[in-house]
Amino acid sequence: MSARWKVLSSRKVYEAGGRFTVSIQRIKLPDGRIVKDYYQIWMPESAIIIARTAADKVVLCRQYRHGIGAVSLVAPAGTGEPGETTLQTAKRELLEETGYSGGKWRFLGDFALHANYGSGTVAVFLADGVKRTAEPVSDDLERTEVVLKSRREIAGAVKSREMVSMGTIASLSLAKYL
Amino acid sequence: MSARWKVLSSRKVYEAGGRFTVSIQRIKLPDGRIVKDYYQIWMPESAIIIARTAADKVVLCRQYRHGIGAVSLVAPAGTGEPGETTLQTAKRELLEETGYSGGKWRFLGDFALHANYGSGTVAVFLADGVKRTAEPVSDDLERTEVVLKSRREIAGAVKSREMVSMGTIASLSLAKYL
Numbered sequence: 001m002s003a004r005w006k007v008l009s010s011r012k013v014y015e016a017g018g019r020f021t022v023s024i025q026r027i028k029l030p031d032g033r034i035v036k037d038y039y040q041i042w043m044p045e046s047a048i049i050i051a052r053t054a055a056d057k058v059v060l061c062r063q064y065r066h067g068i069g070a071v072s073l074v075a076p077a078g079t080g081e082p083g084e085t086t087l088q089t090a091k092r093e094l095l096e097e098t099g100y101s102g103g104k105w106r107f108l109g110d111f112a113l114h115a116n117y118g119s120g121t122v123a124v125f126l127a128d129g130v131k132r133t134a135e136p137v138s139d140d141l142e143r144t145e146v147v148l149k150s151r152r153e154i155a156g157a158v159k160s161r162e163m164v165s166m167g168t169i170a171s172l173s174l175a176k177y178l
Numbered sequence: 179m180s181a182r183w184k185v186l187s188s189r190k191v192y193e194a195g196g197r198f199t200v201s202i203q204r205i206k207l208p209d210g211r212i213v214k215d216y217y218q219i220w221m222p223e224s225a226i227i228i229a230r231t232a233a234d235k236v237v238l239c240r241q242y243r244h245g246i247g248a249v250s251l252v253a254p255a256g257t258g259e260p261g262e263t264t265l266q267t268a269k270r271e272l273l274e275e276t277g278y279s280g281g282k283w284r285f286l287g288d289f290a291l292h293a294n295y296g297s298g299t300v301a302v303f304l305a306d307g308v309k310r311t312a313e314p315v316s317d318d319l320e321r322t323e324v325v326l327k328s329r330r331e332i333a334g335a336v337k338s339r340e341m342v343s344m345g346t347i348a349s350l351s352l353a354k355y356l
Contacts, residue, residue, distance in 0.1 A: 005244050014192040014200060016217045022192060022200065027244070029319060038244065039194045041219065066183050066205070066216065068290050111344045112246050113291060120292075122344065141207060158352070166289045166300065170344040173351035174336070 005029055010040075019043070043120035045110075047090035048077035048167055050175035051100055051127040057148035058177055059098050059130060064142045065165070073147070073163040075171050077122075086123035094127065098146045099136045103129040108174045113167060122167060126175045151177055183207060188218075197221070198298075221298035223288075225268035226255035226345055228353035229278055229305040235326035236355055237276050237308060242320045243343070251325070251341040253349050255300075264301035272305065276324045277314045281307040286352045291345060300345060304353045329355055 006028040014022040020043045027035040051059040058075075065072045078093035080086060087105065095101045108124040136146060149157065154177055157163040172178040184206040192200040198221045205213040229237040236253075243250045256271035258264060265283065273279045286302040314324060327335065332355055335341040350356040 004247060005242065013194075016191075016200060017215060019217055020219075022194060030321075033319075035319060037195060039197055040245065041198075064183065065290075067218065067292055069182060072290075109339065109342070111342050111347070112243070112250075113344055114245055114298075141211075141213060143208075161287065164287070164289050166291055166345050166348040169289070169348040169351055173347055173356045178351045178356075 008034075041114070041120075043113075044079045045086060045121045045123065046077055046079045047086045047093060047123045047125060048075050048171045049090045049094045049125050049127055050075055050108075050171050050177065051094055051098070051103065051130040052175075053100075053131070053148060054129050055148075057150055058154060058172070058175075059094070059100050060147050060149050060154075060168075061097055062145040062147055062162075068164060071162075072165060073149075073157050073168070074165050075168045077167065087125065090123065090125040090127075094130070095134060096137055097144060099132050099134045100127075100130040100146075101133045102131050103127045108171075111170065111174075122171075124171045124174055154178060186212075219292070219298075221291075222257045223264060223299045223301060224255055224257040225264045225271060225301045225303060226253050226349045227268045227272045227303050227305055228253055228349050228355065229272055229276070229281065229308040230353075231278075231309070231326060232307050233326075235328055236332060236350070237272070237278050238325050238327050238332075238346075239275055240323040240325050240340075244320075246342060249340075250343060251327075251335050251346070252343050253346045255345065265303065268301065268303045268305075272308070273312060274315055275322060277310050277312045278305075278308040278324075279311045280309050281305045286349075289348065289352075300349075302349045302352055332356060 008026040010023050010025045012023050023040045025038045027038045076094050076097040080089040106126045110121050113120040186204040188201050188203045190201050201218045203216045205216045254272050254275040258267040284304045288299050291298045
């Protein structure tokens with residue numbers, strides 16, 4: 001099967017205020033062909049959290065997402081701060097965004113948002129038995145409504161198009177909620 | 179709930195050779211606050227296809243994906259050519275990448291790869307009862323191995339980390355294969 005591509009050189013061509021960078025790589029394919037301009041989008045690693053309560057409801061956020069241009073139901077998620085492990089990021093984001101914490105945490109794996117562009121590895125966590133312990137303290141631009149959803153309601157949200165984020169859907173599937 | 183953000187202006191700041199563009203938007207939030215630099219990554223709409231044979235196997239591609247830096251199991255997918263509907267894109271990509279065609283096609287919805295950045299709406303299709311009718315004709319950089327996977331093998335591929343693309347996992351979940 002195809003072997004790893006060799007990156008001959010890489011130059012940063014755009015830096016988006018610390019959020020992501022665009023690079024152009026010069027690449028040598030396994031068959032010897034040279035690709036002069038393979039674009040990569042680099043984003044910091046992020047964490048997404050499927051958190052369930054003792055009553056088997058999943059803690060989700062109803063939030064305007066500008067990339068979609070609509071209010072959407074998404075799993076809590078966020079990018080890491082300097083020095084954080086992805087587990088620390090996940091716990092911080094869950095608490096900040098929803099006010100829930102505690103429970104037993106399990107790492108479900110690192111996944112790829114864009115297998116071509118390399119933009120953003122996502123560490124998926126399952127938190128089992130979380131409780132509301134604080135008020136959400138979000139400094140996000142979006143106002144967030146924290147909602148608890150059953151398995152059946154989650155399936156309904158996909159059908160009704162209230163849930164359209166592939167990251168959220170994939171994570172719920174990995175956690176066996178879809 | 180939060181209303182739609184108002185885009186006051188938008189300027190393209192980077193164009194990646196027709197593959198994607200980066201824009202900075204000036205935005206007015208529902209509460210009146212102004213955000214001066216909200217980044218958006220625009221990518222063409224793409225299609226992803228969960229195609230199953232009469233024997234209930236899913237047609238997948240084992241392919242090196244440079245964004246991951248590894249060989250990965252992904253669903254056939256691709257971006258539209260000028261003038262194509264997403265259904266036409268989906269049928270063309272399936273045939274080109276795998277040599278499979280035919281069957282009954284169903285649109286499962288448009289989904290978002292990145293709910294924040296707007297990068298790339300993905301139209302998900304389920305093709306039921308496809309058959310191998312041609313040789314794959316791929317001009318992709320990656321050599322592709324076409325493989326047929328059962329439900330159980332798909333679950334195994336996620337566990338073994340052979341399948342890590344969130345788009346593929348979400349699409350398989352939408353098609354009830356995960």
